[in-house]
Every structure is written in C-alpha cells, then in structure tokens.
Amino acid sequence: MIIINKDTDIKPLGDRVLVKIKTAEQKTDGGILVPTTAQTKPQGGEVVATGDGKTVGKSKVDISVKIGTQIVYCKYARTELEFNGSKHLILKDDDIVGILESDDAKELKPLNDRVLIKVAEAEEKTTGGLLLTEATKEKPSIGTINV
Numbered sequence: 001m002i003i004i005n006k007d008t009d010i011k012p013l014g015d016r017v018l019v020k021i022k023t024a025e026q027k028t029d030g031g032i033l034v035p036t037t038a039q040t041k042p043q044g045g046e047v048v049a050t051g052d053g054k055t056v057g058k059s060k061v062d063i064s065v066k067i068g069t070q071i072v073y074c075k076y077a078r079t080e081l082e083f084n085g086s087k088h089l090i091l092k093d094d095d096i097v098g099i100l101e102s103d104d105a106k107e108l109k110p111l112n113d114r115v116l117i118k119v120a121e122a123e124e125k126t127t128g129g130l131l132l133t134e135a136t137k138e139k140p141s142i143g144t145i146n147v
Helices: none
Strands: 016-021 044-050 054-056 059-061 070-073 079-083 086-092 096-100 108-110 116-119 143-146
Touching: 044 086
Parallel strands: none
Antiparallel strands: 016 044, 016 086, 044 070, 054 059, 070 096, 079 086, 096 108, 116 143
C-alpha cells in the first residue's frame, strides 16, 4: 500500500481511475461486531478521479465511468493507496465490472462484455434425504442471466 501526503492531488494517467473504497462492514445486521480477520474486503467504491482515456490505433477511447459513479471492480487487479485518511485504489478502466445504481446488487449494470448471473441455490440435502452442512455443500456452477 502507498501512503500519500494529504496535500497531494492525484490524477490517474491514461485509462486508470482512482476509486475511494467502501468501508468493510464492522457489525452484522444484528449488531454483532465482526473481527477484522473475518471482514470481507469490499469490491465496490466511488470513482473520485479519472485519466484521459487510452489510444487504440488512431482512435481515442474515453473512460467508461464518470466521477461520482458507484462501481464494482475486479478483485485482484489494483494498486492500493491511502490519503486524506481514506483507502483508495488505482485501477484500469477495464477492471471495472459494473456500475451500481443503488445499494442493491440486483441493479448492477455490467460493463463491456460482462453479464450478471444469479447463481443457482446449493442443494440443502442429498437425494437420500441427508441434510448437508455449509462445508459439504457443492457450489453450483449454473445460474440465470439477469438482463
């Protein structure tokens, strides 16, 4: 992680965007504190700065999102940094998976050639009637495309 001085303005270059990361949930809906080791890393945030785009051949391609847009990004491709007391990421425009119009994941608008798939529910019991625990449930590899 890179820590930047408060007074520094960051302007991403080319097809990069600067995203302020959403904070991880520190409590469950029931009010139980979640230890930092058990908190899931958010994969969403707000675009706070964009580069000028990239050039493909002789054509200029603009960044696909605007400042202030709530986005979901790829889990692994990014550079983390911290400034103004908040965690941020610099990532490529192509690593933005979709745009969130609201906090409801059902309203995620996939970008480029991506689709949103609702994964089928895991089987709760075997054909013989035995109940399966979370550890023994097989993760489904099928789903329905949300349009």
